[in-house]
Amino acid sequence: MASGLAAASLSASQSAGASGNVITVGTLYANTGSFATSSMPEYAGLQFWVKQVNAAGGMYVAPLKKKEHVQLVSYNDQSDPATATTLYNQLLTQNKVNVFVADFGSVLTAPAVTIAKDQKHLLFDITGSGTSFFSSGPNPYVALTSLPVSAVWPKPVVGLLSSLKIKRVAILYCQNDFDQAQAAAIKGFLASEHLQPVYFQGVPTTQSDYSTIVQAIKGANPQAVLEFGYPNNDIAFLNQLKSTNTHFNFVLTPFPGQLPTLFSQDVGAKALAWEYTYAVPPIMRVNKVNLGLGLNAFLQKFAPGKESTVNFLNVAGYNAGLAVQAAFAHATSMSQLGIRAGLTAVSGKLQTLEGTFALNKAGAQVGELLPVAQMVPHGAGFQFKIVYPATAAQKAMVNGTPKYPAPRA
Amino acid sequence: MPELESLEDVTTPPGTGASPARHAAARWFGRIAPLVVVGAVLGAGPSLYNNLAFLTTLAIYILLAQGVNIVYGFTGYLPFGFVGFFGAGIYGSSLAIVYWHVGGYAAIALGALTSVVAALILSPLLRLSGAYFALATLAASQALYFIVANESWTFGESGMSLPLLFSPTALYVISVVAVVVALIVVLYVRDSHFGLSLRAIRSDAVSAAMAGVNVVRTRTIAWLVSAALAGVAGALWALMTSAFYAETPFDLTISVYAIVFALFGGVRTAVGPVVGTVVLYSLYQYIGISNPQYFELIYGLLIVVLVLFLPGGLTSLVGGRGDRPAWWNRLVRRRAAPEVAP
Known part of the structure; x- marks a missing residue:
């Protein structure tokens, strides 16, 4: 053998x-x-x-x-x-x-x-x-x-929250390296502004039932909800916002920008309307x-x-x-x-x-930063609009202004 | 219950007419030969196929299959959640390295100890039997996974990252030594009064108890020994892999492979799990390299065919007549027929 x-x-x-x-x-x-x-x-x-x-x-x-x-x-x-x-x-x-x-x-x-x-x-x-x-x-x-x-990803999200003067932030994250690093980075930023998240909760990456969590977040009365998960978590969370008829003025999840076709099929354009996500290529051109x-x-x-x-x-x-x-x-x-x-x-x-x-000494990628996009209703579907750049060089890519508070779909 | 009559009945073939000295020599040869052959084959591995990650993983699976052999082969308890002990060994050794900065050998010992502690905590599961025991161990391994995966002190969220304590060659040598030690343990279990007690319990626990066997203690010792083997396997895996997330050590397919490898080679034997693992895991790698598109099909069909036609495992072909599959006995009889026909 x-x-x-x-x-x-x-x-x-x-x-x-x-x-x-x-x-x-x-x-x-x-x-x-x-x-x-x-x-x-x-x-x-x-x-x-x-x-x-x-x-x-x-x-x-x-x-x-x-x-x-x-x-x-x-x-x-x-x-x-x-x-x-x-x-x-x-x-x-x-x-x-x-x-x-x-x-x-x-x-x-x-x-x-x-x-x-x-x-x-x-x-x-x-x-x-x-x-x-x-x-x-x-x-x-x-x-x-x-x-x-992972910890570098939310840099432009922080800028966007600040520009919208959002102070009451709810953070829900899956307990894995990728998501926890993003949640911790945002929490750190809020701390530097002498703010605490109104909701900060980790869940297992295998979490699929968010119905109770959605109600708990609603009870905290946040101005923005940031959910950091993998695609299945994002899909389950957005679907349960829809099924519980819960509306927040600002919702961000990481993966709709990476897998728009999957999210269109599994969540639907209506539920994705006015939601924020990272703008990766080909959204970012x-x-x-x-x-x-x-x-x-x-x-x-x-x-x-x-x-x-x-x-x-x-x-x-x-x-x-x-x-x-x-x-x-x-x-x-x-x-x-x-x-x-x-x-x-x-x-x-x-x-x-x-x-x-661009690489740092440890081999980590520190260039290729991702701007923030918002999903704007367009006909029966939606289109991505880049609303906040991650670097000065990306300012030319911005093709929309953030719609806040998000209208009810 | 012939096994209970005496140890000699098990180790000495009846009616052979050979002298006691020759019996003793044959018994020792039967014990030493597997150690020499397995040690030599694994030792020669790198000169045949210089992929030390594969060879070390092979040795790790042999340890796991031997653990299954002890707990299932000799006691009849099928541990579907056996991977829980493997994961406990991985995290026991890894956390000892991270927090206490222990060396590689101490990490292996602490990995085994962690698994034994986990097995002690879970020992009440031995009150269950059959499918209930299998499912309970499965649930226990998943519970262990969720604890590890969701705690920051176990690095369940950020992933574990360990320093490299051994070179790949050194780690392989240690793995081969561990396999040989495991083989000695299994040979002891097979040939000792302790092993005899286990087989008696497997046949009928009530009768064994009436014959003076301490059923609870004997079973628990076997359970702990098998957990220790899984713990050593886990520690070796942690030292080899060094960067991993919690879902990998607790992946249920590891349990499935360990059970399949042990059954394929033949449980209740010393070399069966070794043969089963070497053949099936090498085949796994071979198909994965040469025909990856047909991997699931070929591997799945092979296991189905082998389970159907070789339920006692590969080693049953060379075992006693009663152990061999009926089709093999018929085949052998048919071949022998012309010689005895008038």
Whole structure:
């Protein structure tokens, strides 16, 4: 069986090297299990990048002073972190990939972070924004490519609340790293203004019944309600606002901006009306780039005629590829630290369709900040209007003013 | 109840006519051979397939399957929530590293101890039996998960991040040593009076009690030993993975795999769970690499076929006639037939 395993991995290596000199990029995807709906669009974005690069004759590799084709070596981890551990290791020890890219989210990225640090191999982390990955000091082997670390996300929300002179804030969050970090950041801001949230409650990430919680929040009489959860939590919360006929003047949830089609289907346009969310690409359109495609060009090439089906995770997968491309284009050597030096060289200067790519010393993404959007009724559906920027450079993207208090739908 | 008559009845084949010295030698060979073979096979693992994460995970699953073997194979209690002890071991060792800055070996010991404490707390569940026991352990493991996942002092919300205390090679060597120690424990359980008592309880607890077996104490010891093995497995997993969220250590598929691996190899034997884990987990990895699109189909079909045709596990093919599946006995008889036919 062991020889069979070695043979299976050897065949993968051979196919990777079949086209001659190539740069091999290893990755995992989940085509089954709880992360499949998020992992597969991200993987499709990464595959699209490989296709684009190879169609252009390869990517420039600075230490070799020439272009090389890219070969993607990938395995299905089935949304299982234990399987992901052995498969990430497979990519490094058997396929000997040049660099590797993590699967979606913090849970499936966690095993890769360990292996990257342990084996000193450069990991491009697409969406694993857990603060614990980046809290143990400088780390040259992990680079977060597509999302800022969780605690940075609510920065523009804080600005928006302040501009609307909102002082009574209710915060409901799921007890996981991603959501708790955002809740804590907002609470910290309120404390600096000598304010306390009128409601501050954590619930398990598995929470699906919010009916009692909604009434408790209503009893606290908040001016704004911020619910930080994963997609299923956001959907359940918004649906129970609707079913209990509860109206708040300001409601923000993180995921409708990332998965608008899913939220339209599961919550409905009426219940989403005037709700706030983070504006990720393609809501946020960055077309002035110095590497890869701008957002509009990406939409046209990625899904010709079906641009509306493209979501943020497609963009995130493509953007991770661009980070790989930039790293090799500015690498000082073919060693892992040499490739990482390439990323350091472009940090703060690289402009992609997600905005400014900037890493701190721990490898956390501190550029690519997300503005706040409001969902404005439009015909039978809704459209996103960016109402508050995260940076001065994003001011040009603002195309609406916040409607506060939100009208009853 | 022939098992209760004497230990010799179990360890000495009746009517062999061999001398006591040869019996003793055969018994020792039967005990040492599995240790040597398993140690040698796992020791040679990295030279055959140099993916140490896979090999260490394989060793961890062997420990879990041996834990299931002790609690299910020898006592008949099927612990669907066995993953709870695994998770307790993971968090016991991890929290000891984070708060007390203990070394790797102490962390492994504390992981085992945490699982044993959890097993002691849950020992009243042994009053239940059958499906009620299986469901109660399942509920207990989920309760443990929710406690860990929702407390800040367990890093359930932010995720656990540990320093790397062992190199991958060192951790694999420790895992192999743990597997060999677990094998010695199972061999002891199989061949000792204690194991005999367990089998008596499994056959009929009331009769065993009337024959002088302390049913509660014997069962509880087996329960604690199996929890300790799961705790060691958990500690090794924590040291290998080092960054994880609570949902991973308490994932119910870990229980399912441990049970399936043990049953596939054959419970109530020392090497059955080892064989079952090596074959099925290697196959799991092989299919995952070579044919990921057919993974669920192939793996699922294989398990169904094996459970239907090999209910006693792989080792039943080489066991006593009564243990072998009927189709295998028929096959063997048919092959032998021409030699005895006139």
